[in-house]
Amino acid sequence: MTKALLKKQIMEAFAWVYRNQKTGKNRSKSGAILVGVFYFALIYGVLGSMFYAMAVSLCAPLMEASLSWMYFAITGLVTVALGVFGSVFNTYAGLYQAKDNDLLLSMPIPIRRILTMRLLGVYLTGVMYELAVIVPVLLVWFLEGGSLWALQLPFVLSVLVLALACILGWVVALVASKVRNKNAVTVVLSLVCIGGYYYLYGNAYNMLAALLANPVIIGEKMKTFLYPLYHMGMGAAGNVRSVFVFMAIVLLLFFLVCLVLSHSFLKIATANKGVAKVKYKEKSTKASSVENALLRKELRRFLGSANYMLNCGLGIVGMVIGAGVMLLNHNMVTAMLADLTVIFGSAMPLLAAALICMMTCMCDMSAPSVSLEGKNIWLVQSFPVRGRQVLTAKLKMHLILTIPPAMFLTIVVLWFLRPAWYYAVLIPVTVAVFILFLAFLGLFLNLKMPNLNWTSEIVPIKQSMAVIGVLLGGWAIILIFAGIYFLLNTYVSALLYLLCVTVLLLGLAVCLSQWMKKKGEKIFEAL
Numbered sequence: 001m002t003k004a005l006l007k008k009q010i011m012e013a014f015a016w017v018y019r020n021q022k023t024g025k026n027r028s029k030s031g032a033i034l035v036g037v038f039y040f041a042l043i044y045g046v047l048g049s050m051f052y053a054m055a056v057s058l059c060a061p062l063m064e065a066s067l068s069w070m071y072f073a074i075t076g077l078v079t080v081a082l083g084v085f086g087s088v089f090n091t092y093a094g095l096y097q098a099k100d101n102d103l104l105l106s107m108p109i110p111i112r113r114i115l116t117m118r119l120l121g122v123y124l125t126g127v128m129y130e131l132a133v134i135v136p137v138l139l140v141w142f143l144e145g146g147s148l149w150a151l152q153l154p155f156v157l158s159v160l161v162l163a164l165a166c167i168l169g170w171v172v173a174l175v176a177s178k179v180r181n182k183n184a185v186t187v188v189l190s191l192v193c194i195g196g197y198y199y200l201y202g203n204a205y206n207m208l209a210a211l212l213a214n215p216v217i218i219g220e221k222m223k224t225f226l227y228p229l230y231h232m233g234m235g236a237a238g239n240v241r242s243v244f245v246f247m248a249i250v251l252l253l254f255f256l257v258c259l260v261l262s263h264s265f266l267k268i269a270t271a272n273k274g275v276a277k278v279k280y281k282e283k284s285t286k287a288s289s290v291e292n293a294l295l296r297k298e299l300r301r302f303l304g305s306a307n308y309m310l311n312c313g314l315g316i317v318g319m320v321i322g323a324g325v326m327l328l329n330h331n332m333v334t335a336m337l338a339d340l341t342v343i344f345g346s347a348m349p350l351l352a353a354a355l356i357c358m359m360t361c362m363c364d365m366s367a368p369s370v371s372l373e374g375k376n377i378w379l380v381q382s383f384p385v386r387g388r389q390v391l392t393a394k395l396k397m398h399l400i401l402t403i404p405p406a407m408f409l410t411i412v413v414l415w416f417l418r419p420a421w422y423y424a425v426l427i428p429v430t431v432a433v434f435i436l437f438l439a440f441l442g443l444f445l446n447l448k449m450p451n452l453n454w455t456s457e458i459v460p461i462k463q464s465m466a467v468i469g470v471l472l473g474g475w476a477i478i479l480i481f482a483g484i485y486f487l488l489n490t491y492v493s494a495l496l497y498l499l500c501v502t503v504l505l506l507g508l509a510v511c512l513s514q515w516m517k518k519k520g521e522k523i524f525e526a527l
Contacts, residue, residue: 044132051078052136059140069233069242071141072150076157076232079133083161084168086129087122115265119162122169126161130154147238156232156250163254166261290385294393295400297380301372302365302397308372311461315362319405322359323412333416346494349423350485352413353498354478356427357434360406361474366398366442367467370524371451371460377527387521391443398439406431422495430502434474437505440512442470447523 055075062071104114134154141150228249234242288296302308326333341348370391373380380390410428419427445466454460461467485497492500 047132048136051133055137055140059144068237072236073229073233075137079130079157082133083126083130084164087126087165123162127158149238150236153236159254160250163257166257295396298393298397307458307461312365316405319359319409323409326412349419350494353427353430356410356431360435361471363402364442364467364470366394366439367446367470368460368464369394370446374452387524395439402435433502433505437509440509444512445469447520
């Protein structure tokens, strides 16, 4: 039974690799390998290059100062932070909100086996993020002639990441089970964690500079106040005693986490607060159009799912916070823009438009919207509405949630930049057209690669090729346009190039709109 459950969890976690999400049939072995290689090469290529540069800047100086242990203490902390950050969203949804929890709990299966299966899914997610850091870290270490004892670190850290992710997920689930608005609690707690992560990331350069300037002093403080990190670094550097000390600390923490989960999993997973009792009050109801009713349905779906909001709507918060930070740090932003103007010159408006558009790529609400209908898609298909109207509502939801914060950020950027009037008009238009293009692109990819057979909504939200395509594809398009401009900047003015890009994006959006009317509607109605 355990083997069958573990196989189910693995197949569910990697369904996007081996299964054609459109037909629901398994891909050929070679096709699954190609999809997996492409996906992981893309993710690890972006993240791995960034962490490789960090490892190079740390390894040699700390080894020369006889502080090799500190290299692993720092990079190990970054590894754990990214692993927990990447898997914590999956913990709450995967452990406590999986749609087949009730089905499995009704079967004669021991709870510990179900819990083991769920933990495996969280573990695999954490490992995928962990490897993006630890592999380049170990590569740099071995290139510098480091000890082979470091090879044990990925295995020990993967258990630590699992334990910490479970702790955070358990806290969120426990709090959410005690309050009525679970989604609000989940979103707030998650945003606090994200805010803390990006605060540390934003100050990482200053921290590294201070570390390399005073490695001995900081090392002594780490030995005193961060005892586990010290032994983690010493063990990876070759101290056998520290290897077993750190392993014992991690295993003890994991044992305590499993003990708590085994006693609380059933209670939290089956918690049902019921429906609040309210007194009936007679009131009139206003009739609304079909379009408005479908739009309200999509908005309620987005606001009713913490996973949906956090994974596909994080750019909304990012743009608002970014604009606020710029306003609160007027002098710093002005000085930074002055420096960038010296470097980019007349291309500054293009850079501003590109950065704003990159922020909007983090708003990909339309990309999983079709898949989120799940096995209940027959309900909306049974409504006396056309498939085109349902898809239009999903498109409108994306635009309504993305355009206002994007325009707010654009206005703030233009206020600092003070460009010519034609740029002040064209940049907001470019941003709005790019958002429209991304909304259509998300629907197009999701109709081409739907996944209606999920048991946890985190699968279409976080592991969907449509979501990845919009996020990374949007960034790739911006970088391609930037590269073309730097090749042609001697022949084409920045204004003309931005105008051409806007017209091209609008043309692509119109083409996708026509496809949606002719073919997309039929695909949706046939799902």
